[in-house]
Amino acid sequence: MPNVLRSLCCLLALLSLSGAPCPVSAQEFPPDPTYDQIAANRDAYGRVVFIFGDSVVMLCSLEEIDFSTLKEKSNDSQYMVSAMANLMREAENPGDKTADPLWPMHSLASALxxxxxxxxxxxxxxxxxxxxxxxxVAAYAGPLGHPFPKDVGQRAAVLAKHIESGLIRDGDILVFEDAGFHGQDPDAYEDHWLRLGQAVLSRADVTVVMCDMFDAIPDGPVMGFPAEAFRFEAPYPSARLGSPRSHNQALRDAAARLAVWPDSKGRVVFIDLRRRMEAFRQALETDLGGRAIMPEGIHPSPWGVAFMAREILRATGLSEQITHRDAYLDMLAANAARLSQPRSAVDAARARVFIDAWVAP
Structure with a gap:
């Protein structure tokens, strides 16, 4: 896709760096239909994997999306955020797409x-x-509010209400994810994670999954702003440490503090997703010429989503409950040419060997 239209996440930079109010609300990242079904009849479901975050975990494009229709309004940030969110949702609207053999990969929750x-x-x-x-069951449950303090506070309050209402219950798993514009303030970023984590860990015996963020953002400006504004390993001044640290390090520090927080009723699982995704990305390119991340460098391709699903299942112990894997692995192997964007020809037999080694839960 054109560099000027990197992604929905990248557009947040326009709002934050300009000081403009952020128009991105829960409506831009609405919970998926499965979440709505769970909320309507929670007692029909046992353990729930609630996935909170942005478009990285909300959707996975199975086809290349044409963003060129938005180019003329690329400088209207409020329009662009809503328009791109709508365009992405429309591209993933089921309709007759459920007949697509690759449809299960249209989101992380769907793959699970x-x-x-x-x-x-x-x-x-x-x-x-x-x-x-x-x-x-797994469901995408909405955003976390990063990197805006007011939004994070509102989402922490929502999480607390979900526990009080019985929607989130003891034994549930909460996956927390964040990508895109990170705020360029690692101290504030750490505080945001602590606030979100404490909101749930103080109230329920849940598992909170936290992961640092991967990227493959090309060098050069992103919509006129430095790529470092979206790179989670880029160092920024930290008054708390007295030396620079990255936003990934701030997240890792928050996860470590939450893991030993004395008032916690639950537990924290940290996945070093950046390091693991980089190893997967390199192996995929070497062995099959595939791509784990979309061309704009932030969103995972279906390959990347499949790898993320494995990491979450293994880290939480849910992989032990996956007793039948072949239908899933066969589906990926048969459609291996479509797991990268743009498509890349892959021999199904070679792909299956790679999938067994790198993607099987």
Missing amino acids: NFLFAASGLLETPDKGATIPTARV
Whole structure:
């Protein structure tokens, strides 16, 4: 896609660096239909994997999206954020796409639910569109508010209310993710993670999964701003440490503090996703010529989503409940040419060997 239209996440830089109010609300990253079903009848579901974050975990494009229609309004940040969010959602709107054999990869939650269904952990009569009951189920549950203090505070309050209402319960898993513009203030970023984590860990025996962020952002400006504004390993001044640290390091520090927080009723699982994704990305390019990250350098391709699903399942112990993997692995191998964007020809037999080694839960 054109560099000027990097991604929805990148557009947040226009708002933050200009000091303009942020128009990105929960409506821009709405929970998925499975979440709505769970909220309507929580007792029909056992353990829930609630996935909170931005477009990195909200959707995964199965086809290249044409953003060129938005180019004329690329300087209207409020329009662009909403328009790109709408365009991405429309591209992933089920319609007749559920017949697509790769449809389970349209989101991280969908990929997990495909595996849960194959192992008899959930029931779905229509390939994931509705899930009337489940022992284990995953759902995208909305944003976390980064990097804006007011938004983070509001989301922390929402998380607390979800626990008080019984939507989030003991034993549930909460995946916390953040990508895109990071705020350029690692001390504030650490505080945001502590606030979110404490909001849930003080109230319920849940597992909070935190992961640092990967990227493959090309050198050069992103919509006129430095790429470092989106790189989570870029160092920034930290008054708290007296030396620079990255936003990934601030997240790692927050995860370490939450892991030993004396008032916690739950536990924290940290996934060093940046290092692991980089190893996966290099192996994929070497072995199959595939791409784990989209051309703009932030969003994972279907390859990347499959790898993230494995890492979450293994880190939380859910992989032990995945008793039937072949249908999922066969689906990936048969559609290996479509797992990169743009498409890249891949021999299915070679792909299956790679998938068994790198993607199997």
